[in-house]
Amino acid sequence: MIARLRSALTTARSPAVVGAALGAALVAGGFLVIGVTWAGASRTLSVQAQVAFLVSGGLGSLALIALGTAIVVLQSLRWLGAAERATFRTVIAAAQRRERDAKRPYLYG
């Protein structure tokens, strides 16, 4: 249990997870801004005031959602790339070990 918690904390501290969490927070913030904009726009029947809400809150929220999604996607792709490179390193390590063994003089020659 403690080991699992410690592992989760270590993972949570990694920049990839922090970046993804930041992106997710931006997405959540974007949806929150949509809610605030809707509340502001529905309070008045003046189209001029509503358009102002639409431009500031509406476009701003969409920008936040797009930016947050892009950050989450990029961080996930970097994470996956790192996992692939780590797996490929095992292939390189196996090949290096094989080459080293091939160069070693025979013990029972």
Next chain:
Amino acid sequence: LIAEEIELDGRRSDDTTALGGADEPVGAEPVGAEEQPVLVGFLLRARPAAVYVAVAVVGIGFALIAMTWGLVAGTVEVARQLPYVISGGLSGLGLVIVGTGLLIIVIRSRESAARRAQYEELASLLRSSDTSSSTRRGRR
């Protein structure tokens, strides 16, 4: 030989860090998906359910846009139409963006999982051929 032996359990060793890319996310240990927390593991394991979730998010977004259109078309007052556009239209658009992002992650992680499986197969082949050649050498 034992001292300089490289760990082959998927973790990086001192001997192989120089071979790794410099663009690696610092501190992001590229561990297997089975060691990840639930949400990250769900995405990295690339289960078909994750694809369905992403497609569902996109679908909900489009449904919301269609619902907004229905409500906006039901009134001729612009002042009553705009709140619908903001709540339904923008939320729908946001869900489509988020769902598309999820879809990219899920599809890419499926490809990545397949590639990692191939790498692991190649590494195990190299290891097994290494062991058999050592055994042959020992017999000589």
